[in-house]
Amino acid sequence: MTGRRADARRNYALLLDVAKEAIAEHGPDASLEQMARTAGVGSATLRRHFPTRQALLEAVFREEVETLCARARDLTAHPDTRAALLEWLHAVTAAATTIRGLAVALARERALNADTAGAPCCSVQLTEAGDPLVRRAAGALTPGVTTDDLLTLVTGIALAAEHHPDPAAEAERLLGLAITGVSPQ
Structure with missing residues (x-):
């Protein structure tokens, strides 16, 4: 620019x-x-x-995605690997739930698996940022769970909660249910 x-x-x-x-x-x-x-x-x-709607959406959400990626990097030093991953997932869920359009943009990216305009897509950036947290917490996760799986769940949760009277509370409740399935205590 x-x-x-x-x-x-x-x-x-x-x-x-x-x-x-x-x-x-x-x-x-x-x-x-x-x-x-x-x-x-x-x-x-x-x-x-x-040039595309997706390129516009990526630019609109770039700052928030960068903040979530930075949070993931900060959490890699956390001694409790499960807690670090869960804290990041809660942050991603909160952002996808409260920032209108972010969950739809992430879902579209994942469906298209496209890298528009040569820059990393939001979902690609989030996956790369979350991978170290997932690797570190692997022992606390159901075998085979990937960062991509978790981001797909979070995106789905945000979309499911979008029209609920209290979207943030509903998203947190649904995330709690999902966490029980992918990382039982």
């Missing part, structure tokens, strides 16, 4: 801000054309910066 003209950098930042608001309000299927209009640019400008 540093090699872009100043107006292109401004358009990118403006489109990203508009997209964050639109996705928070309308979900991940918010109108791309409306986002471009709100930003005061043409849809071609939006497509130049974000």
Whole structure:
């Protein structure tokens, strides 16, 4: 982005801000054309910066995903490997439940298994960040459980809880049930 003209950098930042608001309000299927209009640019400008909806979603959620990845790295030093993994899964579940559109974006990425625009996908980044925690906690997990399995469960839980009167509480309850299945005490 540093090699872009100043107006292109401004358009990118403006489109990203508009997209964050639109996705928070309308979900991940918010109108791309409306986002471009709100930003005061043409849809071609939006497509130049974000060639696909998935590329836009990745940019919108990049900061949160990076925070979750950093949390996973911090937790690898935790002496209780099971507790460290569970703390990270709770953080991922909370983010996927409370940040509108994140769970759908992760589910789509996983279904497409696509790496758009050459940058690591959100789900790929989360899998790579969680792998060390899962490896360290392997003795406390049901044999064969992978980071990908756990992220699929978390994404499903967030999607299942989305329309519940208290999505965060329902997601925590469902995560507790899932944890009992994949890592019984």
